[in-house]
Amino acid sequence: MVSFVFDITHTTTYRYARPVKLGEHRVMFRPRDSHDLRVLATDLQVTPGAQDIRLIQDVYSNSVAIVQPVHEAQELTFVCTFTVEHTGSRALDLPIDAYARHHPFRYSREDRVALAHYLRPYYLKEQPRLRQWAQTFLNAEGPTDSREVLVRMNKAIRDSMTYQVRNEEGVQTPCETLDKASGTCRDFATLMIEAARALGYAARFVSGYVYGAELEQADSAGATHAWLQVYLPGAGWIPFDPTNNLIGGHDLIRVGVARHASLASPLSGTWTGAPADYLGMTVDVQVRKRA
Template structure:
């Protein structure tokens, strides 16, 4: 179990003072058996009134409203969490789901169906053809091996390219360009799983790179917000796949928000009132550091994570 400090700063700059509409912030990690929120602070400049709510997915959302104009808008979040990330052997699956294709249990389908539907058109079946290459054994291919192969292929065969602009490439655009950001790769992984009849959802959060402060570990996506996918596997539950880094499991991943579609999990979303040319740029800085380790991860199962006192925030 690691104690991690997360510092997240988003800055918008303008050529002249502008006024701001309501802003929606998704910064606070989701409490669960493998991630415990300890404390957090949120500083906003210019001063804003903040109210909190849960969205339809149960994500914690801060709504900021402003009363004054400014040339610079800054959101600064400092969070401490206890993290029990899964890493190692694959979690056990139900026997009926070990090979493809499989069907989800009848009682789970109403809740999974929208996450199983493909969200992007593929009229020429390019994504279907790309996924079929991982089904060398045809019907009866091992579920884990297929998902692992897709996850690894995205990491190995696609170029990672940072992109500050909002929005996500469609899976077909990512296939055509053979490059993308972490959010593009997450969506490609999701839609690939959906072509195989599996439920998938998008995750936004942070990446803990143990080498970030020293020699790099080679993880892509550190220093900014990160995105990956979760796929629902009977018996194992929602399992995290990070195709940007070819990782399975949440040992390096800190969940903040989950959603059916990337547009529903934007870390900062809002408006300003002024001319389009008033906007100069946006900068995002994220630093995730280990500040304490109470016991080795192997000594404590995520299922036995202690239920301590909540911090403020």
Template sequence: MAILRIRHETVYRYRSPVAFGEHRALLRPRESMDQRTLDYRLEVEPRPARVSWQEDASGNAVVVMNFDRRAPMLRVVATMVVEQTPFDTTHVSLPAAVRTCPFSYPREKMPDLARFIERQQPDAGGAVEAWARRILDETPGRDSWAFLCRMNDAIEGGFSYIRREEEGIQDAAATLRSGRGSCRDFAVLMAEAVRSLGFAARFVSGYLYVPHDESHIRQAGGNTHAWLQVFLPSVGWVDFDPTSGWVGNAGLVRVATVRDPRQAMPLSGSFTGFPGDFLGMSVDVDVTSEGYATPAAWVSMRAAAR
């Protein structure tokens, strides 16, 4: 068990005071059997005239903010303390019917999983599916769990990570062709690839914790992050992070789980002003831990999850 403390600050700056339209934020961690929010605070400047909390169709916590005055800056700061129980990847036992791939989910689960199996992007020429089938063919016995781990490793080891600040996500086929992408792009590529073979997958956005002095690990120190979950009978939704090649939830704080990554924007809204008013935005995220005792212990635990 570990305690993670997170501070996420977003600031929008304008040349002169502007009027703000409705803003929606996905900044509160999800509650689940392995993740619990112990404390949560949201500071917004200027102070909204109205704040309401909602739950979207995927069970994510959404805060809706309405404003009644102009300001030259919008600042949103979310601070949270999360208790996490790492998933033990060393004792995964799948039912015999799903141990080899391809397989079919139990009939009673299909109404709930169908939209997560459905491809979300076009795959002209079937390149993404062909790539997934090659990895499956290379997996001894076409073992389902081994296949998922092998694909996770293939992206981590065979693609170049780039930090993209611009909005949006590359198509899975574009990431496959270029061999490079951000964490969002890698999550979408793996989700689309496993969906092509009948797995139910969903996109996850949230936060990543990594000790600061482990510089060989991508995104060391903590940041916003994206990965995916795959549903496995008798196990549930399992986290796969193809950016790092890690399996399991250790150090990954889920904020939103969605079918389509466009549904997981951390903060969205509008403003009314002159076209040249917008000066830019900044995002600062800090993630610290009270439970992952030392960097060496962290790396050892993560190595066991690969």
């Protein structure tokens, strides 16, 4: 089995016009361990220093650092460094249980209990249109391979929509993304999640990092990224990246999962001051890959 080691440095800095009182911050940068992704080393540096750092697992079992900065400051910087070993995902080779090989299928009773919040649509009013759009990826005649539906949808989003950088928080609704035929990685992931749910699949949002070999000569060969996972019985959670038309592989390094993008924010927190005091935020991500 081929594996790669990635060195990741993620730096985020908040800037203010004058010293402000800094409240508690939640940091979700640490990659999510599993059989295919192992965290070998991790470090978190906060400037100014923190009087308390607590590590917890949230309701989705994501690793979260709760940080309380020690005093007022005009800048607040988080530097997170990780070394991970990634064996990749054989997403297209894993066998699917016989009863789920063709669409539609019904999850087992126990699976439906565990997957309930990933089956339930987040945008209820948009479901009729999303279902109509999602059904275009089914075979008009005869059975449809349950994984092939998702492969087609993943590729169609990549081929028919334009990626556009948007620094504002939040995501477009799925129908907004369909209407605009453009969006960010989190918009494309949200669209595919809701479309998959409209067809009866359990799907969840994933935040993390993506490595791009074509960027190796640049200052950074990686970036923060968002994609999704769909649960297929027998194969488990399969990663789909509609922004890049990736399915599994080595280049997606997951950090957090949730039923919606708003629940997997990499960094959030509070501060006390006038609205005009906030000058903005900068983010720098560097990912180095070594065999």
